[in-house]
Amino acid sequence: MEFNEQKHSQAAILGLQHLLAMYAGSILVPIMIASALNYTSAQLTYLISTDIFMCGVATFLQLQLRKQFGVGLPVVLGCAFQSVAPLSIIGAKQGSGYMFGALIVSGIYVILISGIFSKIANFFPPIVTGSVITTIGLTLIPVAMGNMGNNVDKPTAQSMILALLTIAIVLAVNIFAKGFIKSISILIGLIGGTIVAAFMGLVDTSVVTQAPLVHIPQPFYFGAPKFEITSIIMMCIIATVSMVESTGVYLALSDLTHDKLDSTRLRNGYRAEGLAVLLGGIFNTFPYTGFSQNVGLVQLSGIKTRRPISYTAGFLVVLGLVPKFGAMAQMIPSPVLGGAMLVLFGMVALQGMQMLRAVDFKNNEHNFIIAAVSIAAGVGFNNTNLFTSLPNTVQMFLTNGIVIATVFAVVLNLILNGLDNSQSN
Structure with missing residues (x-):
């Protein structure tokens, strides 16, 4: 009995480490989107709060090893x-x-194509x-810069000092810490x-005191869903990119745990992810994907169950279920968020560059064109004013750098390399 209790306590501590490793990345997404949409x-x-709750639900779904x-x-x-x-x-x-x-439809889309996704991988x-x-990473860096300047036209010296200090903390942890502490450097920086x-008098605690003690996530909290084809196409493209990212996470964990994956388990993994995205749309949160930072923690801990x-x-x-924890994230001043975001999004961009290191540029010059054009188009078209004369729905598609980079990379790879995967590696 004592042995089992010890095993459970160790598992709980390791579980808390995984939560800390993913927490900063999880709360940044709703903060960034809410800021763009001027939410109260x-x-x-x-x-x-609901996003944190749904991360837990999505993780539970993916942990299952069921038939479907x-x-x-x-x-x-x-x-x-x-x-x-x-x-x-x-x-x-x-x-x-x-x-x-659009999120709801993209979740249904993932569920429907889960069985054939291996064929289009x-x-x-x-x-x-x-490239994507x-x-x-590159298209999100300007968002970080805006937060570093407190999102005003004339940032103060105080804002920049705070942002730079946050960056210094994150860098110091990365340089001097090891193991788990290093893996939560962004959270420590925040x-x-x-x-x-x-200490500078820039933290407002009133949001925590005003937040309710307990709440239950509500379907369609922000109103009934509406559907428009361009938005749906955009989110289906993003969902496909997320599936590719998750595939890498699944394969890495399969290798670490020596638990071989077959096409059925991959299909079921995509289905669980699609269900999580669908639930995210219903409960008015966001799409979910496998977090790569937690793969490193599995390797670090050596616990592979x-x-x-x-x-x-x-x-x-x-x-x-406790909104006061969600409200605590609002206490973080924008310059602090911006400093941490700058490092985080730089790491995302570098992760993409590390993937490109596996590409054969020496023997296949087409790959230079694919990477150069797709990245340049993605960064260049992102939030551009080139298409202001076009309808709003077209503008939404053409000014989204991630979608444009995905389309360019896929199409150019098909034209220049065909479907022979060996030519692109």
């Missing part, structure tokens, strides 16, 4: 960063209803995925920067 403090508290859904690996699901820009564009131009309507070799993930900001992740999912569900 009460709305943002609901959004963060669940990949059955120690995977943690969190908000997909690639959804920030398109959802912000849809919400700003058309309203929240269309944003969540050749559309996403490293030259495509590396690099673009994700906490450290906020503590410094509190699903039990610790079950605790992680449980902790997330409990935290999501």
